[in-house]
Amino acid sequence: MSLRDRLSALRDRFALVEWGVALFAVAIILKAAHVQLLNGGKWAALATRQQTRLERLPAPRGRMIDATGMPLVESRELVSFNIAPKEVRKEDRASLARTLNRLKAPQPYARRALDTNRKWINLPGRYPVSDAGPLIGMRGVYTTYEMARLMAIQSRGVRAVVGGLDGDRAISGLELALDSVLQGVTGSRQLIKTGRGDRLESPDAPMIAPVSGSELTLTINYGVQDIAEQALERAVIANDADGGDVVVLDPRSGEIIALASRTRGGVVTKLTAVTDPYEPGSTLKPFIVAQLLASGRTRPDEVINTFNGTLNYKGIRRLTDAHIAPRMTVTEVLAQSSNIGIVTLRDRMQNREHFDLLRNLGFGAYTGVSYPGESPGRLRPLGRWDQFTPSSMAMGYELTVTPLQLALAYGAIANDGVLMEPTLIREVRSADGTVRWRHRPRIVRRVFSPAIAQAMREVLKHTITEGTGQSASLTKFALAGKSGTTKLLRNGSYNSGDYTASFIGLFPADAPQLVILAKVDRPRNGQIYGGLVAAPILKAIIEGAFASTRTAIDRRALATQVIAPPIIPDSIGYAGDVAPIITPRVAKRARGDAADGAVPYVMAIAPSTKATAAPPLSARAVPTVAGLSLRDALLALHERGFRVVVDTLAEQGTSPVAGTAALPGSLVRLHRTP
């Protein structure tokens, strides 16, 4: 073969290789086009699934705070773990073991989590993020964040008001009633997996931040609530009772200031003051008198024959009185809680009028309070009344009412005859601080004229001064009230020897700021009368509230109601929440007067141009201080009336955050960067 032929053959071979390379390139291009253009979406999705993960960011439910801004319940982030023991680095195992031990994780699971022969462990339980810190971000440990509710205060009553959750599902209380308001909007973020197995937030897909639920400001005043619960607990224990209820409300606005319920074992699963009706007994008697006074069919000083405490009433039933007297005035009928007197007065009324009176007072109907499971009580329709019903109802039997209903009805006497709708919610604010809803007092109806309401308050003062409620009496202020001692119906009989002792008071009597109802179920320690068992609860609540600055008492208005000068105490007093304010002059005077050197508990009333008609404190928003100098931020907060403490944190801002409603005088923490 000549050289030319050999070159020609070589060229052919090169051409063949070139064609081969070209075909290969074309094949690659075709395959690339197939992968990228035809199946691009499928492969991209597969890659995204392998390399990224969409993480759900749970939104905190809205906080609930009391009327003074104190947190009652708030959301807290918890974390649960799945562990892949094989993936955990050798150097992390000791830390994993220590942290699981500190978290008190179940031992078998903790052991399995360290066993490298295992592939996957679902660790039971949810743990506070603050305690589980070392596990978060550890390779081989997969975290899931969840929100959990945390009671910010220890109070059985508040817990019952607030209610509870089962996982994410609201099951009781305000959590259930206002679930849609409290729920936040869940957020999300895209995580990408790095070559080393770490997960980082994707820079391409911005995080959708979770939005917190709305914040509820309750009408509950934790100071009064705390006092009421303690007073009720002591009474239940002292009287060996089955339980009891306390309702404290502001008759002028219908705001419920405290709601306490207690059972024998101390377990409170619901607010029996709202959900469980009872026969109110003698506490219903004043309404008969009020109705008759309104129509001029009696007077407070009218004398009624009370038959020395025993009466065979119309031949159908035998009526007896605990206080035996041949006759009593109408005022004394209520003060001594005479059954004979009230049934005699009731006979001046038609059944329809009696029924309408009870209906107008709100009995047998829902009050409208936003609490699930509220009972309307039972008021028998007029057509089903029998010959016993009128006299029974006059004495508070044959109908059932909830403690809340009864407190509201007395609220009408306190509020110049106007029945108010109750509320547990004062305000709803969205996460950004915008007010979504604010409670405006709502009048249900006028039940009595102001003159009749005032006359009734005068009449009911006598229950405290000379009647059945003397153990609730105060020295410095007049109180109006009524006791009730109801026989309990057991197995169809009222003779079981079981009673409900109750007492309702208006404080102070002439311009009531509080209506307080106390009820004790089945006291078994000797005393059964409402005036002896329940009335002291009232006194304890008023004294506790009066000695505390955290409670909802308008002291300036109260100053005009004083009927007796203060006396020097025989021992040192405390308020439980605040230190006494002792001025040198007062302390000197007290030391001079008191033999044992004790000092009085002195409260300061803020200066006012009008000593008798001070405006009530209203909550205001914490101002935004972002970008302000320390001096300007302090000025802005002080101008709003807040007390300020400056602390050093990595992030500037305030606690509570800007926009949160807080009362003047509340403490605001101003965070400054170091």
Next chain:
Amino acid sequence: MALALVGFLIVTVSVIARRSAGRALQRDLTTIQRTRTQLSGEQIKLEAEIRSASSRTRLAPLVEQSLGMRVPADTQVIDLQVTEAPRVTP
């Protein structure tokens, strides 16, 4: 050709360096966010404990038993009407 190769290398190295720095920053940010969440949780827990410890329910039995104190009667509480102090202008 050599210049193109150098250019390619520079671009590649700068892209990798930028991505590495970004990831390091992201890692730091994640750590800080975790710390913040942990501290917030700790703060809520501690505040709840403080409130519980300073509640009347907790304190009342202690001051009554240990110090012999009691809630003052209504007559033992003296309300002082505080007159407004004159403003001091700096």
